[in-house]
Amino acid sequence: MGIxxxxxxxxxxxxGLGLSLTVExxxxxxxxxxxxxxxxxxxxxxxxxxxxxxxxxxxxxGGGGESYQVTAAATQKVDVKSTVGGDLYHQASSLSAVSSxxxxxxxxxxxxxxxxxxxxxxxxxxxxxxxxxxxxxxxxKKLRLSKQQSALLEESFKQHSTLNPKQKQVLAWxxxxxxxxxxxxxxxxxxxxxxxxxxxxxELLKKxxxxxxxxxxxxxxxxxxxxxxxxxQPFHMHMQTxxxxxxxxxxxxxxxxxxxxxxxxxxxxxPHHFYNNNPLSNPSAAC
DNA sequence: AGTGTCAAATCGCCCT
DNA sequence: AGGGCGATTTGACACT
Numbered sequence: 001m002g003i004x005x006x007x008x009x010x011x012x013x014x015x016g017l018g019l020s021l022t023v024e025x026x027x028x029x030x031x032x033x034x035x036x037x038x039x040x041x042x043x044x045x046x047x048x049x050x051x052x053x054x055x056x057x058x059x060x061x062g063g064g065g066e067s068y069q070v071t072a073a074a075t076q077k078v079d080v081k082s083t084v085g086g087d088l089y090h091q092a093s094s095l096s097a098v099s100s101x102x103x104x105x106x107x108x109x110x111x112x113x114x115x116x117x118x119x120x121x122x123x124x125x126x127x128x129x130x131x132x133x134x135x136x137x138x139x140x141k142k143l144r145l146s147k148q149q150s151a152l153l154e155e156s157f158k159q160h161s162t163l164n165p166k167q168k169q170v171l172a173w174x175x176x177x178x179x180x181x182x183x184x185x186x187x188x189x190x191x192x193x194x195x196x197x198x199x200x201x202x203e204l205l206k207k208x209x210x211x212x213x214x215x216x217x218x219x220x221x222x223x224x225x226x227x228x229x230x231x232x233q234p235f236h237m238h239m240q241t242x243x244x245x246x247x248x249x250x251x252x253x254x255x256x257x258x259x260x261x262x263x264x265x266x267x268x269x270x271p272h273h274f275y276n277n278n279p280l281s282n283p284s285a286a287c
Numbered sequence: 288a289g290t291g292t293c294a295a296a297t298c299g300c301c302c303t
Numbered sequence: 304a305g306g307g308c309g310a311t312t313t314g315a316c317a318c319t
Contacts, residue, residue, distance in 0.1 A: 143309065144301080165291085183292085184310060191294070192308080 145185070149175050153182070157189050 145153070156163075156171055163171065163186055165179075172179040 145309080162293085181309080185308095187293070187295095188309065191296095194294090 145177075149177065153185055153189070157186065161190055161193070162186065 152171075152175060156167075160167070163182065168179045168182050171177075172182045175182065
């Protein structure tokens with residue numbers, strides 16, 4: 001991965017001599033990834049010029065004391081290359097929160113152990129691709145979120161399937177992603193969750209239908225048997241208090257209990273229709 | 288009218 | 304080839 005103008009555009013953040021900080025507007029078409037500019041919920045503090053040039057990025061939202069430190073060599077112009085642009089798109093752990101800068105002298109650190117940092121660096125180096133690879137030929141590259149990113153997004157999705165702008169910003173920053181990417185991820189997640197649910201409902205309905213068909217078949221058969229029995233023993237049946245009737249519309253048998261409250265035929269009566277038009281919400285459904 | 292967000296449909300890269 | 308999934312497009316809606 002080389003450092004060039006494009007990278008600078010990607011980062012949108014340039015540290016120059018004398019600690020001039022420039023937050024540039026994206027200089028690429030919209031469809032080209034432009035990583036996080038400094039989020040509005042972050043405050044930027046500059047040290048005095050006499051001190052070792054450094055920038056401290058802190059979360060203004062009081063979110064758990066996260067802070068980011070940028071230290072730059074003052075003797076040369078340094079392009080700050082955030083991982084957000086290229087690296088992240090290719091598995092360089094976003095949660096690493098360690099940016100790779102052009103000279104290697106500028107680092108942004110988060111509260112990670114040195115071991116974690118080493119691991120992160122290793123990961124980044126092993127998965128780094130060339131700019132050409134990152135961009136693809138037609139400019140529409142395919143990024144894959146890291147496992148850590150996905151995990152955090154999933155975790156967040158469990159808590160709330162939609163994000164307010166503030167949550168989006170914070171999450172994007174935590175993940176080193178663009179808010180738009182977080183937004184897209186949540187949109188896709190919602191859509192695919194809904195699709196899965198619909199498919200599951202469909203399967204459930206199919207099973208329901210099969211079960212009810214079977215039961216209907218069984219009940220029809222039972223009716224036939226009872227009818228046959230009734231014809232064979234008309235007098236005995238009339239002596240019983242239980243009276244069988246057949247619903248003319250659905251052919252379902254209903255009965256009246258005898259003196260003891262027993263009705264051997266009532267077991268045949270299942271609800272004839274679903275309430276509130278939603279079979280899935282009917283707990284009495286055989287399936 | 289401008290802006291932001293959403294769902295739905297679709298595209299297209301990447302992996303198996 | 305097909306599925307997973309990130310990204311884009313489009314249209315609807317709410318809010319200011």
